[in-house]
Amino acid sequence: MNTDTDARPYAARDPDTRARLGWTLLALVLLWPLLLLAEFRPWALFEANNLQVMGAFLAGFLPPATSTEFLGLLLKATLETLAIATAGIALALLIAIPLAILCTRALAVSLIGPGPGRLGGSALRAAGRALLTFLRAIPEIVWALMLVRVFGLGPAAGVLALAVTYGGMLGKVYTEIFESTDTRPTRSLLAAGAGRFAALTYGLLPNAAQELTSYTVYRWECAVRASVIMGFVGAGGLGQLMDQSMKMLNGGEAATILLVFLLLVVLADALSATLRRALA
Amino acid sequence: MAFELQGVGLTHGNGFRALQRISIRLGRGERAAVIGPSGAGKTSLIRLLGVATRPSEGRLNILGRNPWQLPAGELRRLRARIGTIHQAPPIPPRLRVITAILAGRLGQWPAWKALLSLLYPVDIAGAQATLARFDLADRLFDRCDRLSGGQLQRIGIARVFYQEPDLILADEPVSALDPALADAALGELVAESERRGASLFASLHAVDLALKWFPRIVGLRAGEVAFDLPTAEVSNGLLHELYAAEGSVLPTQASAPAALRHGGATAEAMAESGDGTLAANVVRLDTCRGR
Ligand SMILES: Nc1ncnc2c1ncn2[C@@H]1O[C@H](COP(=O)(O)OP(=O)(O)OP(=O)(O)O)[C@@H](O)[C@H]1O
Ligand SMILES: [Mg+2]
Numbered sequence: 001m002n003t004d005t006d007a008r009p010y011a012a013r014d015p016d017t018r019a020r021l022g023w024t025l026l027a028l029v030l031l032w033p034l035l036l037l038a039e040f041r042p043w044a045l046f047e048a049n050n051l052q053v054m055g056a057f058l059a060g061f062l063p064p065a066t067s068t069e070f071l072g073l074l075l076k077a078t079l080e081t082l083a084i085a086t087a088g089i090a091l092a093l094l095i096a097i098p099l100a101i102l103c104t105r106a107l108a109v110s111l112i113g114p115g116p117g118r119l120g121g122s123a124l125r126a127a128g129r130a131l132l133t134f135l136r137a138i139p140e141i142v143w144a145l146m147l148v149r150v151f152g153l154g155p156a157a158g159v160l161a162l163a164v165t166y167g168g169m170l171g172k173v174y175t176e177i178f179e180s181t182d183t184r185p186t187r188s189l190l191a192a193g194a195g196r197f198a199a200l201t202y203g204l205l206p207n208a209a210q211e212l213t214s215y216t217v218y219r220w221e222c223a224v225r226a227s228v229i230m231g232f233v234g235a236g237g238l239g240q241l242m243d244q245s246m247k248m249l250n251g252g253e254a255a256t257i258l259l260v261f262l263l264l265v266v267l268a269d270a271l272s273a274t275l276r277r278a279l280a
Numbered sequence: 281m282a283f284e285l286q287g288v289g290l291t292h293g294n295g296f297r298a299l300q301r302i303s304i305r306l307g308r309g310e311r312a313a314v315i316g317p318s319g320a321g322k323t324s325l326i327r328l329l330g331v332a333t334r335p336s337e338g339r340l341n342i343l344g345r346n347p348w349q350l351p352a353g354e355l356r357r358l359r360a361r362i363g364t365i366h367q368a369p370p371i372p373p374r375l376r377v378i379t380a381i382l383a384g385r386l387g388q389w390p391a392w393k394a395l396l397s398l399l400y401p402v403d404i405a406g407a408q409a410t411l412a413r414f415d416l417a418d419r420l421f422d423r424c425d426r427l428s429g430g431q432l433q434r435i436g437i438a439r440v441f442y443q444e445p446d447l448i449l450a451d452e453p454v455s456a457l458d459p460a461l462a463d464a465a466l467g468e469l470v471a472e473s474e475r476r477g478a479s480l481f482a483s484l485h486a487v488d489l490a491l492k493w494f495p496r497i498v499g500l501r502a503g504e505v506a507f508d509l510p511t512a513e514v515s516n517g518l519l520h521e522l523y524a525a526e527g528s529v530l531p532t533q534a535s536a537p538a539a540l541r542h543g544g545a546t547a548e549a550m551a552e553s554g555d556g557t558l559a560a561n562v563v564r565l566d567t568c569r570g571r
Contacts, residue, residue, distance in 0.1 A: 109352070113334040116352045188370040191332040192443065193360030193387025198394040202383045206372035280374075 060251035061258075070253060073241060078260055081237035084155050084230060085223035088162025089216070095135070095167025100174035103128040106183045107199055109190045129175070136168025140226060148234075158235035162223055173215055181207040209279045214272050221268035225261065281344065282306040282447050282479030283329055288338030290324055290503075298324040299503045302338070308446075311473055311480040313490035316500035317526050322483035323367055325500065326451045329481065330364040331355070343446055360387025363445030365453045365482075369436030373425035377416070380424055380435055381407040384443035410438045413468050429456045434465060441472055448473060450482035454489070459533045462486070466493045486533035487519060501525075 044050060103125050105111060110121040143161035151157045186203035194202070205212075231239030238257055245253035283306050290299040299321045306312055314322055327333040328340065331347045340346065345358050363384070371380045378401050385403075386394055396402060404420070411417045414434040424432060433456045440448060450469065454462035466482075470493050473480040484490045490497055497514050499506040499522045506522050507514070523530055 109356070112332060113348065115334070115348065115355060116350065182372070184368075184370040185372050187332070188364065188366060189383060189386055191330060191359060192362070192364065192384075193356045193358075194383075195356075195386070195391050195394070197391045198383075198386040198389070201395060201398055202375070202379065202386060203370075203372065206374040209374075 060249075061255040063252060064255040064259060065250070065252035066256070070256070074238075074256060074260060077236065077238045077241040078264075080155070080235075081224055081227045081230075081239070082264075084159055084162070084227050084235060084237055085220055087159045088166060088223050089220045091159065091163030092166035092170055092219075093216075095163065096170035096174055099128050099132055099167075099171040100178065101196065101200060103132065103171070103175045104178040106178040106181075106186055106204060107190070107196050109196070112187065112191055129172075132168045132171045132175075134168070136165050136172065138165070140165040144230065144235075153234035155230070155235040155237075158227065158230035162226065166219055166223060170216065170219055174212060177208050177211050177215065178204055181211070210276050213275045213279060217268055217272040217275065221265055224264050224268070281341070282308050282310065282481070283343070284339075284341040285328075286339040288328065288335045288340055290321075290328060290333065291336040297503060299328070299335075302503075302505055304498060304505065304508060306479055306481055309473070309477045309479055310496070311470065311494050312482075312496040312498055313494035314481070314483045314498040314500055315485070315487055315490050315522070316483075316506070317523055318485075320500040321503040322500055323451050324503075326364065326449050326481075326483055329447075330362055330449050331359055332364070356387070360443075361446045363440035363443045363448050365437050365440050365448070365450040367451040367455065369432050371424050371432065371435065371439075373423070375424050377411070377422050377424060377427070377435055378404065378407050378420050381410060381439050381442050384439040384441070387443070407438075407442065410442045411435075413441070414438055414465065430458070430461060433457060434461075437465060437469065441468075444476065444478075446478055448478050448480045448482075450480070452483055452485055454533075455485060462489060462533050463492075469493075485531050487523075487530050488532045 101107060105125070108121050108125070110116065110118040140161045143164050144157050147157040147160050151160070181204065183204075185207070186199045189199040189203045227235070227237050228239040228242055230237055231241075231243035234240065238260065242254060242257050245251075245257065283304075285302050285304045288299065288302040289297065291297050302325065304312075314325060316322055324333070328335055329342065331342060334348055340348070343358060343361055345354070347355060347358055350358060375383075379398070382397055382401060382403060389397075393402060401407065408417050408420055411420060414437065416431060416434060416438070419427065419431065424435065427435065433453070437450075437453055440450075448469070453469065454465050457465055466489055469480060469482065472478065482490075482494070491511055491514065495511055496509070497511055498508045499514075499518065501522055507518055509518075519530055520528075
């Protein structure tokens, strides 16, 4: 134990200051041309005639449609959308979970030391990550338009398109969630000879389950919204209904559909909160 | 032989030399404690022996194998025979005690058994028997985040007991326990090693505990072996030299360190009178302090 009670020999400086300042400046320098490029002019929102145009557009949405016939259609479409989103996420999980377990460094026993098989291991991880990148780099609408040529018009193409892109997204984020939770338990299990699945279930999931759940439910919520694009491939659901209402310039119906979206998001939130509480 | 190090060194990623020129040999069934000031490299040494870090140089032989030349499958089987008690128990807080203990056997169980055990624990009786040795049998189905720091540390020891390894490595296994419990837990550790003929290598920050429970002491300072002697030959002078950087007191199991001038004199007087080992002296040194 040092007992230097005398005056400080030198004023300590945080060695990271310069780097932090540099990165901040660099971020600003990069951001400025990007804002110009994106024609970022927020004040246009508040010009008088623009406000008027927006007001007229929004007024077209009122009052929301409430006819029994429409509500019946709406209920059916909502159920279809939920089915598409849920089936899509379930299939996406089949892609995401094995790839995440393969790709994550948290479960790589060859990184301890590093030990035998590290070259093969890192090659496999790189390949897995490349596959995940490819799956999610292509927008779901492109997958859908391609798959519709195989499966014809209908929900199948939509479900598969969701599964592919969302599989890529979930896989990537799961991989990183595994790496950013406390990996000491996993490491110590691997260092005591445990296998990959054992280390995952005894060391990693107890800590990561909450975060995994909330991200998965959030993605399910996104899938519900993404089903709007399924209207293009005739998958039915809220997307198709929305498409029809917009084409017929029926703002009231569109408003009701938007309310349903709002309701579904609230529902997803409640689901997420419940699951997180159960896993806490 | 449990392990043998020859001229082993470890340099961390940032270029810091945590260990150098380490040569230690531990026979099968033998027990030794490593002591030394904070930052001496005790944890680094334990990690090397637990095949969790690769040495930068030197020769390393653990349970008759050179771990870093083994193929993956054999390395895994070797690791399953080494049990490490960590300085801070690496147990996820949401895990239940029973799961944390059964996790000791994950190196031996096939994957299906490990997964099945999460649905219904496959060896409740075994886990309970292990836990009973630490007076914690009633906490079997509690979650680990409902335990105190000292209780959790004992769960970490119980996990390694349940693993039944051939080589037990312990990194300050009783640092969170009060003096009475620390003594009892070390006693269990030694008894377990005796019962199964397992070798035991433990780092301790409490010098008196090391002297009391271990027949051999390795002193580590600034990454090098300062001495490696049978306990009877560890003199007070050696200990003072070892902890010179931490001031004129020796760290002991109780949080208040023994006043060296006072206690040291007592211990030296006893050593001079030649009545037994220093271990006995230090224990008495401890009782003196109460007055
Ligand atoms: N990952 C690391 N990178 C760089 N330096 C490290 C790393 N781990 C440990 N060290 C350094 O190596 C030295 C030995 O550390 P080690 O943890 O082995 O000490 P210790 O004897 O266990 O100390 P304590 O009694 O405080 O636990 C310390 O100076 C520490 O700062
Ligand atoms: Mg340490």
